[in-house]
Amino acid sequence: MSFCDTIWQDVAPLRRAILAQPFLAELADGSLPTESFRHYMLQDSLYLAEYARVLAIAAARAPTAAGRLEFSDGAKVAVQVEQALHQAFFVQFGVTPEMARQAEATPACLGYTSYLASLAATRSYEELIAGILPCFWVYWEVGCDIKPRAVSPNPYAAWIDTYAAPSFGEATDRVRALVGEAAASATPTTRAAMATAFRNATRYEWMFWDSAYRRETWPI
Ligand SMILES: Cc1ncc(CN)c(N)n1
Numbered sequence: 534m535s536f537c538d539t540i541w542q543d544v545a546p547l548r549r550a551i552l553a554q555p556f557l558a559e560l561a562d563g564s565l566p567t568e569s570f571r572h573y574m575l576q577d578s579l580y581l582a583e584y585a586r587v588l589a590i591a592a593a594r595a596p597t598a599a600g601r602l603e604f605s606d607g608a609k610v611a612v613q614v615e616q617a618l619h620q621a622f623f624v625q626f627g628v629t630p631e632m633a634r635q636a637e638a639t640p641a642c643l644g645y646t647s648y649l650a651s652l653a654a655t656r657s658y659e660e661l662i663a664g665i666l667p668c669f670w671v672y673w674e675v676g677c678d679i680k681p682r683a684v685s686p687n688p689y690a691a692w693i694d695t696y697a698a699p700s701f702g703e704a705t706d707r708v709r710a711l712v713g714e715a716a717a718s719a720t721p722t723t724r725a726a727m728a729t730a731f732r733n734a735t736r737y738e739w740m741f742w743d744s745a746y747r748r749e750t751w752p753i
Pocket residue numbers: 577580581667668669672738741
């Protein structure tokens with residue numbers, strides 16, 4: 534089994550828990566409360582702004598031209614998605630510029646972005662890109678899982694279509710290939726650290742949806 538297949542298998546229980554999230558079930562059947570989606574969108578814009586920075590660092594650290602191209606392009610797309618998809622959703626779901634300005638990252642959002650930033654700042658390139666991969670791969674799996682069972686019309690159709698789009702699957706394939714290549718020439722210790730980064734980022738993906746569903750705020 535390839536390195537990526539192995540780490541994907543290792544997180545199978547986490548992936549099952551993600552696919553069973555009520556947030557995603559209600560997104561698919563269109564019944565997700567607007568407030569939960571609004572919470573998600575505001576947090577996701579904060580997330581994507583930080584994620585774009587992390588991708589830009591991965592681009593700068595990439596040892597190959599393919600890596601530099603992929604991650605710099607990914608950084609650009611993250612900013613564009615933040616601006617385009619979110620702006621459209623902000624209008625559709627009544628998020629005012631003031632609400633966006635005042636939004637504060639929740640523990641789940643801050644935990645996830647800070648974790649990725651810590652990989653970028655203090656860990657190897659291999660660990661960094663393993664931590665970046667779930668953002669692609671988990672969303673691609675979720676998009677493909679939801680799309681066939683999504684009701685139509687669905688207020689969340691644009692979100693579902695974004696992550697079930699073949700172009701998103703192709704981007705996922707390319708990032709997975711870069712992680713596979715990096716693992717192939719890594720030491721066993723680095724490969725183990727990559728698996729940990731991949732698992733932790735997948736955990737944060739679960740937490741992100743869970744926190745949006747519960748409309749989490751800081752307890753204090
Ligand atoms: C939290 C999170 N993770 C992943 C994605 C998909 N790029 C996203 N938009 N938001």
